[in-house]
Amino acid sequence: xxxxxxxxxxxxxxxxxxxxxxxxxxxxxxxxxxxxxxxxxxxxxxxxxxxxxxxxxxxxxxxxxxxxxxxxxxxxxxxxxxxxxxxxxxxxxxxxxxxxxxxxxxxxxxxxxxxxxxxxxxxxxxxxxxxxxxxxxxxxxxxxxxxxxxxxxxxxxxxxxxxxxxxxxxxxxxxxxxxxxxxxxxxxxxxxxxxxxxxxxxxxxxxxxxxxxxxxxxxxxxxxxxxxxxxxxxxxxxxxxxxxxxxxxxxxxxxxxxxxxxxxxxxxxxxxxxxxxxxxxxxxxxxxxxxxxxxxxxxxxxxxxxxxxxxxxxxxxxxxxxxxxxxxxxxxxxxxxxxxxxxxxxxxxxxxxxxxxxxxxxxxxxxxxxxxxxxxxxxxxxxxxxxxxxxxxxxxxxxxxxxxxxxxxxxxxxxxxxxxxxxxxxxxxxxxxxxxxxxxxxxxxxxxxxxxxxxxxxxxxxxxxxxxxxxxxxxxxxxxxxxxxxxxxxxxxxxxxxxxxxx
Numbered sequence: 001x002x003x004x005x006x007x008x009x010x011x012x013x014x015x016x017x018x019x020x021x022x023x024x025x026x027x028x029x030x031x032x033x034x035x036x037x038x039x040x041x042x043x044x045x046x047x048x049x050x051x052x053x054x055x056x057x058x059x060x061x062x063x064x065x066x067x068x069x070x071x072x073x074x075x076x077x078x079x080x081x082x083x084x085x086x087x088x089x090x091x092x093x094x095x096x097x098x099x100x101x102x103x104x105x106x107x108x109x110x111x112x113x114x115x116x117x118x119x120x121x122x123x124x125x126x127x128x129x130x131x132x133x134x135x136x137x138x139x140x141x142x143x144x145x146x147x148x149x150x151x152x153x154x155x156x157x158x159x160x161x162x163x164x165x166x167x168x169x170x171x172x173x174x175x176x177x178x179x180x181x182x183x184x185x186x187x188x189x190x191x192x193x194x195x196x197x198x199x200x201x202x203x204x205x206x207x208x209x210x211x212x213x214x215x216x217x218x219x220x221x222x223x224x225x226x227x228x229x230x231x232x233x234x235x236x237x238x239x240x241x242x243x244x245x246x247x248x249x250x251x252x253x254x255x256x257x258x259x260x261x262x263x264x265x266x267x268x269x270x271x272x273x274x275x276x277x278x279x280x281x282x283x284x285x286x287x288x289x290x291x292x293x294x295x296x297x298x299x300x301x302x303x304x305x306x307x308x309x310x311x312x313x314x315x316x317x318x319x320x321x322x323x324x325x326x327x328x329x330x331x332x333x334x335x336x337x338x339x340x341x342x343x344x345x346x347x348x349x350x351x352x353x354x355x356x357x358x359x360x361x362x363x364x365x366x367x368x369x370x371x372x373x374x375x376x377x378x379x380x381x382x383x384x385x386x387x388x389x390x391x392x393x394x395x396x397x398x399x400x401x402x403x404x405x406x407x408x409x410x411x412x413x414x415x416x417x418x419x420x421x422x423x424x425x426x427x428x429x430x431x432x433x434x435x436x437x438x439x440x441x442x443x444x445x446x447x448x449x450x451x452x453x454x455x456x457x458x459x460x461x462x463x464x465x466x467x468x469x470x471x472x473x474x475x476x477x478x479x480x481x482x483x484x485x486x487x488x489x490x491x492x493x494x495x496x497x498x499x500x501x502x503x
Contacts, residue, residue, distance in 0.1 A: 160484045174476035214454035221457045223492045225275040232296030235260040235429035260429040271498035272467040274432040276456035284308030321412035324425035329402035364420030465497045
């Protein structure tokens with residue numbers, strides 16, 4: 001801040017300071033207004049959720065730039081945010097290598113002529129990076145012959161590679177896979193990055209590597225989905241998968257069906273995982289086929305295609321429905337104006353979620369006891385409220401449709417009251433689908449049905465790695481290496497992400 005004594009006496013100089021300060025304030029106000037609109041504006045005016053982070057980065061970049069300009073301009077007061085920026089000094093991960101840099105004074109000789117001695121030190125840590133660097137692995141296999149006889153030449157056999165006779169190591173193939181399916185970087189962009197290093201690789205070459213890896217990883221994917229179906233409580237959801245249809249010169253709409261397990265909210269023993277399966281349609285027959293061999297409780301949204309599962313002769317599947325979808329329908333009505341009925345419904349659902357938050361991480365028995373004690377009275381009151389208001393509201397009105405939706409799925413919505421393992425919603429599986437949607441936004445569509453299934457296979461393994469806090473690149477590199485080295489099929493479960501131990 002400029003001290004009063006430092007203000008110039010010249011009127012023109014004072015005007016220049018005022019103008020500079022006003023310009024900086026105006027720029028900051030504009031950026032903050034855009035930020036507020038992106039975060040809190042009406043739904044129709046908000047930034048696309050998938051692009052929100054990108055927009056937020058640009059806005060924050062602009063604010064930081066204005067702040068920096070203010071610090072460098074002596075004629076304005078440097079802008080201070082309400083909260084100081086958090087630093088991370090001394091809290092960087094311990095596993096990162098440390099490069100010691102010692103800074104010494106130009107001289108340690110005291111003015112009296114004596115040598116000063118060390119009494120302490122200040123230590124700071126800053127995060128640094130060495131940009132990704134390609135390297136070439138040169139393998140030499142020496143040939144040995146005997147000078148005393150002619151019994152032949154001895155040479156170590158060539159090691160097996162994922163791409164026989166090709167140039168990539170398993171690590172570089174893992175890098176291509178993770179960049180494409182976890183970081184959503186299409187292959188043609190990766191090829192451009194490689195070209196900056198003088199490595200000319202055609203996009204089709206990278207595609208061939210990924211296709212071969214997907215083929216070799218298919219047994220691991222099958223082991224994953226088999227393991228999931230051994231559980232008695234799963235989630236399921238589906239999302240669009242546009243696929244190129246060359247004969248019609250357009251895309252057709254397929255679907256990725258996600259089958260997920262997440263027992264962490266009730267401390268279950270099984271690790272979390274998700275398996276995506278590509279199907280050419282959204283009919284319930286595809287869900288039925290994917291779930292062949294599964295028996296138990298399946299948590300889903302209100303899509304009617306899942307009703308087919310209830311018609312199985314063995315009657316071995318129960319459907320638990322999603323309160324988040326029920327809430328969303330009431331919320332959309334509440335956003336249209338004064339809606340006391342929708343507001344009352346939202347308040348009751350919010351009370352249920354507060355109870356769920358308080359029991360997260362407890363055992364199924366503890367969760368069930370708490371639900372019977374605290375949630376059931378709310379559900380009983382909600383049922384009475386629902387019946388009364390359905391008779392008052394037209395079934396054709398948006399509110400009537402929202403109430404009818406809740407009434408239609410009431411039994412499955414209340415299933416969490418009788419099973420401590422059941423969640424109130426299917427958000428666990430919806431979270432696993434979001435990366436698929438982002439990849440779809442970047443890639444637009446899959447090239448063909450087989451490509452879509454490869455996409456589903458690799459996405460399953462990447463998301464399962466992430467759910468189990470496993471580095472996808474390390475897992476893919478080590479798993480592909482194990483496969484080419486002859487890992488036994490009977491021990492395929494050892495390659496599942498939750499069993500991974502870094503080599």
